Amino acid sequence: xIEEYDVVVVGAGFAGPVAAKKCAxxxxxxxxxxxxxxxxxxxxxxxxxxxxGFLFGPAFIRDGNPPIERPVDGIKxxxxxxxxxxxxxxxxxxxxxxxxxxFAFGYNAYCKPFIAWEVDQAxxxxxxxxxxxxAMDVIxxxxxxxxxxxxxxxxxxxxxxxxxxGSQGILAVxxxxxxxxxxxxxxxxxxxxxxxxxxxxxxxxxxxxxxCWGFDxxxxxxxxxxxxxxxxxxxxxxxxxxxxxxxxxxxxxVPNLRKLFDEYHENITTQLPWWRDEIAPSARLRARMxxxxxxxxxxxxxxxNMPNYTDGMILVGDAAGLESTGLCDGVPAAWFSADIxxxxxxxxxxxxxxxxxxxxxxxxxxxxHPIIQWTITCRGRWDLRKxxxxxxxxxxxxxxxxxxxxxxxxxxxxxxxxxxxxxxxKDPTVITKWVRMFLRYxxxxxxxxxxxxxxxxxxxxxxxxxxxxxxxxALGKLLSPLTLxxxxxxxxxxVAVNPLTKALxxxxxxxxxxxxxxxxxxxxxxxxxxxxxxxxxxxxxDATKF
Amino acid sequence: MVRKSxxxxxxxxVGETGAFIKIDDKKCTGCGNCLRVCLGRCxxxxxxxARIKSLDECMxxxxxxxxxxxxxxxxxxxxxxxxxxxxxG
Numbered sequence: 001x002i003e004e005y006d007v008v009v010v011g012a013g014f015a016g017p018v019a020a021k022k023c024a025x026x027x028x029x030x031x032x033x034x035x036x037x038x039x040x041x042x043x044x045x046x047x048x049x050x051x052x053g054f055l056f057g058p059a060f061i062r063d064g065n066p067p068i069e070r071p072v073d074g075i076k077x078x079x080x081x082x083x084x085x086x087x088x089x090x091x092x093x094x095x096x097x098x099x100x101x102x103f104a105f106g107y108n109a110y111c112k113p114f115i116a117w118e119v120d121q122a123x124x125x126x127x128x129x130x131x132x133x134x135a136m137d138v139i140x141x142x143x144x145x146x147x148x149x150x151x152x153x154x155x156x157x158x159x160x161x162x163x164x165x166g167s168q169g170i171l172a173v174x175x176x177x178x179x180x181x182x183x184x185x186x187x188x189x190x191x192x193x194x195x196x197x198x199x200x201x202x203x204x205x206x207x208x209x210x211x212c213w214g215f216d217x218x219x220x221x222x223x224x225x226x227x228x229x230x231x232x233x234x235x236x237x238x239x240x241x242x243x244x245x246x247x248x249x250x251x252x253x254v255p256n257l258r259k260l261f262d263e264y265h266e267n268i269t270t271q272l273p274w275w276r277d278e279i280a281p282s283a284r285l286r287a288r289m290x291x292x293x294x295x296x297x298x299x300x301x302x303x304x305n306m307p308n309y310t311d312g313m314i315l316v317g318d319a320a321g322l323e324s325t326g327l328c329d330g331v332p333a334a335w336f337s338a339d340i341x342x343x344x345x346x347x348x349x350x351x352x353x354x355x356x357x358x359x360x361x362x363x364x365x366x367x368x369h370p371i372i373q374w375t376i377t378c379r380g381r382w383d384l385r386k387x388x389x390x391x392x393x394x395x396x397x398x399x400x401x402x403x404x405x406x407x408x409x410x411x412x413x414x415x416x417x418x419x420x421x422x423x424x425x426k427d428p429t430v431i432t433k434w435v436r437m438f439l440r441y442x443x444x445x446x447x448x449x450x451x452x453x454x455x456x457x458x459x460x461x462x463x464x465x466x467x468x469x470x471x472x473x474a475l476g477k478l479l480s481p482l483t484l485x486x487x488x489x490x491x492x493x494x495v496a497v498n499p500l501t502k503a504l505x506x507x508x509x510x511x512x513x514x515x516x517x518x519x520x521x522x523x524x525x526x527x528x529x530x531x532x533x534x535x536x537x538x539x540x541x542d543a544t545k546f
Numbered sequence: 547m548v549r550k551s552x553x554x555x556x557x558x559x560v561g562e563t564g565a566f567i568k569i570d571d572k573k574c575t576g577c578g579n580c581l582r583v584c585l586g587r588c589x590x591x592x593x594x595x596a597r598i599k600s601l602d603e604c605m606x607x608x609x610x611x612x613x614x615x616x617x618x619x620x621x622x623x624x625x626x627x628x629x630x631x632x633x634x635g
Contacts, residue, residue: 035623035627036626036627036631037560037627037631038631040635041632041633041635042606042629042630042631042632044632044635112632112633112634131627132626132627133626133627134623134624134625134626135623136622136623150626151623151625151626152626168607168608168621170608170621170623180612182612183613186609186612188607190585191635193634247583247609247613248613252615254613255583257582257583257585257609258582258583258584258585258587261585285555286555286634287554287555287556287557287632287633287634288553288554288555288556288557289557289605289632289634289635290585290605291605292607292609
């Protein structure tokens, strides 16, 4: 059977629905293929989606109400020098109260419901979804990709194939767009999901992620210092837990992960004091899964510059090697690149030119994206793994601070500021949309998913929060011309943000630490703000009006 | 048909995947890299060559494909709607 579409999107993960929705909204005949029976059930990871994904990602996510598990206010790092002797240091990067948890560092989510929500938005926009369908090969004619062949032998022709199949990139490799990644660029993530009562999670984690980094022989962070460490994410009534390790060590040795992961898991769960004493008694293992991802592909010039497009095909997200070495997140870059891929496909089809020459603009835009480039080229974690091999306490602590502590601001500052200004230039009222997003997401978390079904029976009368938001909107509009002038003045200065935060690093650490110490003073104010948002009628946060 | 595993709770394997991972005996040197990285214990060594013992606990991560320096492993996605699934990823 031969079918014809304008765009075929391969893979309905985090990226696929973003691309499909945009193409469908542009009036293109769009088909989304997914190999699993239900979208999201073959997507594995522990998941904090950092805030930059929501701020600068697709508008329908920013303005929508996706299912989230818990807001995140930062990271508490445990630097383990000697676990048996209890010689453990901490490094914390956290948004202090009363700003957090409403103004979050990111949001935790289970992949399946989040992706199902995204897919639903794409389908409502007119994209067609076909599940239980694997794209096995491409249709190639005159050296150009003209569509894909499914596992059932169906030939689906498309003007552009947007390939969101994930890090393995089987279809991309088969089509000769890029090579398979070498094992030293791939990390295998061994992931556990523990059920745990909410009150225990609230008490131990609160809204803060917990990461562990240790010297190699501590056997806490994965073997030989070549992994990420141990990461744990608090969800609503569960904890996600991950250790991961590169498939190849320096010198080409392939570690015995089958054995090592079990040993490390045993060590961590029985020796790490806060896990052993506070979590283990009430946690129950619900699931164990694993997946590979191209964690260090962006650090190698050759791998980073492998093609992400060809005649008739664009690679997106992990399929294009955009997994982050920065904060171990793949979702924001998947969203950004899917958005850019859709724009490129729409322009190409309109211009009736889907050649590699035209699609090259996709690559140019990816390379000009400040956050994508930061996430894939950030060397902090690579250096951290070297510090894990050493026995230099100062070096290990400094590397943790640089990558997952307050030092993060010394290299994320410039790309973050650039992106904020870029968005303000495009839409001077975007701040009001960001604020509504924070409030809506917090309401969602507190009310276990705000929805039309659990709206209050009687709409509340206009409260002060509603009036404040309306005033804020009006102010945003009124000040738009001034915002544009400020953006114009500040844009040339963004390159100075990193050096400035570096110079001020001791002061920033001091301020952060002092503001965390001051939190008890703000407890009543934090509670008051949280309650106002929690009890509000969610329609005042607008978006879809639920 | 739905299969479960005691070692990997929260994961199900559905349908018949067929042999979506294949080993080329002519290229395999029996180095055992695939055994070392496979958490699903899908491989074994027989007559100094790797062979697939069972794909019953394969989570389609392709680690075996990445670490095979001899290019002996062919990895394809399994047919639509088959293989592992989980609600907890």
